Amino acid sequence: MKADTLVRRVWKPLLFLACLLPIAWLAAGVLGWAPADLGANPVEKVQDTLGIWALRFLMLTLAVTPLRELLRAPRLLAFRRMLGLYAFACILLHFVWYLFVDQAFDWRQLLVDIGKRPYVTVGFTALVLLVPLAWTSTNRAMRRMGRRWQKLHRLVYPAAVLGCVHFWWQVKADIREPLLYAAIAAVLLGWRLNRAWQRRQASASSAAPAGARSERNAGEDQHSTGRGAPARLLAEQPPAP
């Protein structure tokens, strides 16, 4: 089997099933399957588990680009959309669970919480930021939007930061776990900042052709949907469908 076929036929379905496990476990627990024990407070357990997996999927999504450069494994890109959509699904379920189960359909309380409680405000903002990204995650949207797609999808960075803040602000005293996620996010985003800065340096010092400058920032998520991007950024292929 060709490598691309292997990714599409084997690795992606396997990853899909693996990512489904935490959600399936929660669903089994809610439906009363005994081995999936949700403990004394199942509402809180589901809420927290969805939240933490949302953050994990978000971090995994952000790890794809650094990893494929560091490991020189361009095919990793093929998994990024799935991870991102899993992150979105977890956040959406996290929100839906909060509204319909934890708050017991209390819309008014939800509006109060979004306005009044900073950790809810930042969490909800992160969800809102990710909606257009999920919406435009299709190949068609990617093609149609061209380079604007990349710009739009940089919204994942503030969303990740807000996700970490959301986690940090809702713990009572033990900040160790939020700190860990914040550190991971800092590394992943710091890597991008550093690279962007290095590219800026490189393009400023080497008499870059006019036009390369405007391509520079799009570099990170660049693939061949754009036009005329510098070849050095393009040793990769577009994500498989």
Add this chain to the structure above:
Amino acid sequence: MRRVPPIRPSEITPEAVYFGRRRFLAGLAAAGVAATAPALGQQVLSATLVQRLDYRRNARFSTTEKMNSFAEITGYNNFYEFGTGKEDPAENAHTLRPRPWSVVVDGECERPGRLDLDDLLKPHPLEERVYRLRCVEAWSMVIPWIGFPLGDLVKRFGPTSRAKFLHFTTLHDPKQMPGQRYDVLDWPYVEGLRMDEAMHPLAILGVGLYGRVLPNQNGAPLRLVVPWKYGFKSIKSIVRIRFTERMPRTSWALSAPSEYGFYANVNPAVDHPRWSQKSERRIGSDSLFTRRPTQPFNGYAAQVADLYRGMDLARNF
């Protein structure tokens, strides 16, 4: 520096008190023997928790609401000394050694001293009180505590006129309490009550639940139970009770002064800055979609509201 007088047990415990009738029944039943306490229902207890207590039920001070199961009460705890997860205490509290145990009683009182736990408890007949417990995190339980009025203990030590508050301290020993290896809170845990709160008949010192000696994760061997306040006021595994003139600086109030006050009375009208306190989730008995309205003073307003007459409870939260 405050002087702690040398310990002379003869001075501490009056003879009549010392030979009090009530005491722990230390007999250990064999593993698997069915529990007989009426409150126990169909709960199955593990062999490590079969130390039975001699007590009478106090119906007057007990709610008739459906009690939480033994598994819920002992498996879902906030006891950061054993970890910050709800299931951590049940998993980690086996390292606590609740016997031998002694308690220092000192400060503004006439008969301070260090007492062995059994001597401390001897004069006090035990009673069962089924109380609601409302956690500041907006969940609640109904728990059949075994204990005795804190006020009875206070009287024994003769608080002076300068004793305005009671200051409680939890054991500080990271070997027994692994959660204390991390500075999640400023250890040891400290709580406090105003003297009139401490003397209120609803405030008890707990030594057991469901007819048995307190499991470690519930604050063995001695804890406070103040049902009209958020759960964190009910300090666990107490090693020191001190009479003070000044209001104690309590752990959560120190950790986050804008979120937790000294009084911490259950109050649906005063939200936690980060979440509403208007309603709560009753562990176990309700459906997933049910929240109950939170009652002022956790439903004990008729008994305790007078303690706070004239106080602005939004400021003194």
